[in-house]
Amino acid sequence: MADKQTIWAKWMAGELSPEELSTLEQHPEFEEHRRIIQGMQRFQKPAFDKEALRAKIIQHRGAKVHSKPKSPKVVSLKWWGYVGAAAAAFALLFGLLFNEVQYSTAPGETLVVELPDGSQVQLNSNSSLSRKGFLWNSSKEVALEGEAYFKIQKGDGFMVQANSGIVGVLGTEFNIKDRGAAMEVACFEGKVRFNSRDGRHESYLTKGMLVRLEGDQFKEGTFSKDSPDWMQGRSVFNTIPLGEVLVELEAQFGIRFEVNNADISQKFTGSFAHQNVDIALQTVLVPMGIPYQLDPDKKVVILGQ
Structure with missing residues (x-):
């Protein structure tokens, strides 16, 4: 069968075969689309009787035959206006059916998103989530x-597309972090499947299991926490490259680092709280022996001598 957009377009144009129409009527979204189409009938060109209109014009001219001649009026039916309205209506409908809904957070901001099936996603700072506006089922x-924490309702397959990999679930709670340098997936309830984009790694995770993909390195591990640290207002790291920690500092506080000659490849173990940028920088950089300067606007951090 053709792709979804083609099928819906053929249905609205009345070009489906009986077999295709019968199949489409079983689609869970069919009734919703049918109601939308019915509600847009107001855009159709109104019917009129051309002969009655012609007779009325002739009668009007006859009544004025003894009057002083006037410039004839031009009666414009403006049929193109109705065609344009219908085209605009269908364009609007296609926009509604196939558009994307996007959610995003700024540095230092979090957001709870409820999906159409009742699933919930809580976005960490400086993160974004997108989904289809319609055809969700x-x-x-x-x-x-x-980064985001997912609480997914049980039912048909649910999938999360990230830059470094894909996570498939059936009903569970899990956390995904993918800010470019590395991707980490932690399962808090149920079961999830992780596949790397290059197809080299696949792993099934149950409660208390995690995977981390950093470049060519793929690691599996365990944890005992009940929720992600960031939901408690902290970022925690265990032997993680300092460069990745700096990316998280940027996400939480909206700052930017100028590295200069500082070594950001060394590993960091520790944490920082999300409430105060000065304390967070001291917590991370002082133990690593890296001098730094924060500009007066607290937007740029210069590392090294």
Whole structure:
């Protein structure tokens, strides 16, 4: 069968075969689309009787035959206006059916998103989530950049597309972090499947299991926490490259680092709180022996001598 957009377009144009129409009527979104189409009938060109209109014009001219001649009026039916309205209506409908809904957070901001099936996603700072505006039941798929905690309702397959990999679930709670340098998935309830984009790594995670993909390195591990640290207002790291920690500092506080000659490849173990940028920088950089300067606007941090 053709792709979804083609099928819906053929249906609205009345070009489906009886077999295709019968199949489409079984689609879970069919009734919703049918109601939308019915509600847009007001855009159709109104019917009129051309002969009655002609007779009325002739009668009007006859009544004025003894009057002083006037410049004839031009009666414009403006049929193109109705065609334009109908075209605009269908364009609007296609926009509604196939557009994307996007959610995003700024540095230092979090957001709880409820999806159409009742699933919830809590976005960490400087993160974004997108999904289809319609056809949700036929494609429960979201795209994530940044970090988010998912509480997914049980049912048909749910999928999260991230830059470094894909996570498929059936009903569970899990956290995904993918800010470019590395991707980490932690399962808090249920079961999830992780696949790397290059197809080299696949892993099934149950409660208390995590995977981390950093370049060519793929690691599996365990944890005992009940929720992600960032939901408690902290970022925690265990033997993580300092460069990745700096990316998280940027996400939480909206700052930018100028590295200069500082070594950001060394590993960091520790944490920082999300409430105060000065304390966070001291917590991370002082133990690593890296001198730094924060500009008066607290937007740029210069590392090294």
